[in-house]
Amino acid sequence: MLKLFNKSILKENPIFVMALGLCPALAVSTTIENALGMGICTLFVLLGANIFVSLLKDFIPSKVRIPAYIVVIATFTAIVEMILQAFSPELYQNLGVFVPLIAVNCIILGSAEAFANKNKVGTSIVYALGQGAGFTLALFMIAFLRELLGTGTVTLLAIGTFDGVIRIPGLASAPIRMFGLAAGAFFVIAFLQAFLNWQTMRKKEK
Amino acid sequence: MRKILIIGFKLTAICMVASLALGFVNVVTRPHIEENKRLALQRALALVNEVGTPGEEVIIADTGVVRSYYPVFLDDGTLSSFILRVVGVGYSGDLVLLANFEPSGRLIRAFMLAHTETPGIGDQPERPEFYNKFIGRGDADNPIPTRRTHLSRADSDSVAGATITFVGVANALADGAAFVRNVLAKDPNYAKDIGE
Numbered sequence: 001m002l003k004l005f006n007k008s009i010l011k012e013n014p015i016f017v018m019a020l021g022l023c024p025a026l027a028v029s030t031t032i033e034n035a036l037g038m039g040i041c042t043l044f045v046l047l048g049a050n051i052f053v054s055l056l057k058d059f060i061p062s063k064v065r066i067p068a069y070i071v072v073i074a075t076f077t078a079i080v081e082m083i084l085q086a087f088s089p090e091l092y093q094n095l096g097v098f099v100p101l102i103a104v105n106c107i108i109l110g111s112a113e114a115f116a117n118k119n120k121v122g123t124s125i126v127y128a129l130g131q132g133a134g135f136t137l138a139l140f141m142i143a144f145l146r147e148l149l150g151t152g153t154v155t156l157l158a159i160g161t162f163d164g165v166i167r168i169p170g171l172a173s174a175p176i177r178m179f180g181l182a183a184g185a186f187f188v189i190a191f192l193q194a195f196l197n198w199q200t201m202r203k204k205e206k
Numbered sequence: 207m208r209k210i211l212i213i214g215f216k217l218t219a220i221c222m223v224a225s226l227a228l229g230f231v232n233v234v235t236r237p238h239i240e241e242n243k244r245l246a247l248q249r250a251l252a253l254v255n256e257v258g259t260p261g262e263e264v265i266i267a268d269t270g271v272v273r274s275y276y277p278v279f280l281d282d283g284t285l286s287s288f289i290l291r292v293v294g295v296g297y298s299g300d301l302v303l304l305a306n307f308e309p310s311g312r313l314i315r316a317f318m319l320a321h322t323e324t325p326g327i328g329d330q331p332e333r334p335e336f337y338n339k340f341i342g343r344g345d346a347d348n349p350i351p352t353r354r355t356h357l358s359r360a361d362s363d364s365v366a367g368a369t370i371t372f373v374g375v376a377n378a379l380a381d382g383a384a385f386v387r388n389v390l391a392k393d394p395n396y397a398k399d400i401g402e
Contacts, residue, residue: 056220060216061212061216068216071217071221071224072220072224074224075224075228078228078231079231082231082232082235085239086234086239087235087238089246
């Protein structure tokens with residue numbers, strides 16, 4: 001189980017290895033807060049969809065399995081949307097149209113079709129947690145670098161008088177604004193992907 | 207035939223369970239969402255209104271550009287301006303704005319209440335400085351610019367890439383200004399009796 005979890009986080013990372021879910025990765029990774037919010041929302045939908053698809057795999061007729069999966073995924077997405085709107089309206093506004101678009105995230109449908117459909121509930125939960133954690137980790141890494149280079153700040157949790165924003169001297173006054181744009185996100189993803197590939201190749205050579 | 211019926215029954219069952227789950231979550235979250243919307247409206251009213259106190263909202267229509275208005279009164283009870291809820295047409299849906307106009311039609315301030323434009327491209331109207339090109343305009347002699355060619359070079363460049371959003375906001379504000387000039391300035395109690 002632990003091996004499957006680790007594998008789905010790193011070796012089968014949805015963004016850096018499978019290149020799935022790139023649209024939200026580009027769009028919401030402008031700040032760490034948005035990236036973590038989107039990651040957790042996706043993790044919730046992924047987990048719910050995997051559990052139900054795995055439970056219903058013998059009930060759902062194979063001819064109409066994709067529409068049935070879409071109903072399950074869209075239901076969990078709508079639930080996330082309502083919960084965010086009710087309890088975190090600012091994050092809901094920041095994530096904008098990308099919250100309802102979780103329903104068409106390839107990671108979720110891919111996970112339901114390729115894994116949950118063929119495995120037991122427990123294994124599907126572990127796989128969903130791994131994929132969700134891998135997606136959240138990837139978004140966090142992209143957002144950290146984009147925020148650092150694009151605005152010269154790092155946003156953490158606000159505690160007491162500390163507003164949660166660390167301003168990097170030099171970079172905060174003259175940030176590389178390109179990294180705040182979609183093109184910058186592509187560069188960051190490409191550099192991180194190249195780094196991970198280099199690490200994997202180095203391990204193989206050893 | 208029997209196979210198709212079984213498939214239909216199974217899909218219906220899945221949809222019914224999904225509907226029940228969504229209905230339950232809706233019942234739990236609806237009061238919080240309504241309260242958040244009320245607070246957001248209060249904040250927006252405070253942002254567009256500097257001097258007076260907004261009165262009761264007067265509903266005009268469910269469709270069209272001008273949906274409702276709030277008359278704004280000074281402390282001595284005199285009418286100072288009108289805050290209109292106007293709806294423009296954006297690139298991917300409605301642009302809902304609160305805009306405060308003097309009785310002459312001149313725009314005092316505006317605020318975007320809701321939109322579904324593309325984040326990072328069409329969300330410029332979320333920024334207060336976006337409205338600088340409209341503020342102080344809207345009376346009969348100085349209309350609100352509704353085309354990029356009506357703007358200065360710097361303002362025109364600032365809306366490049368999101369022209370449809372700009373036109374949607376500008377048309378909504380221009381219609382709002384015309385409504386204040388032509389209707390509310392002449393009859394400040396317009397449509398107040400509709401809801402009574």
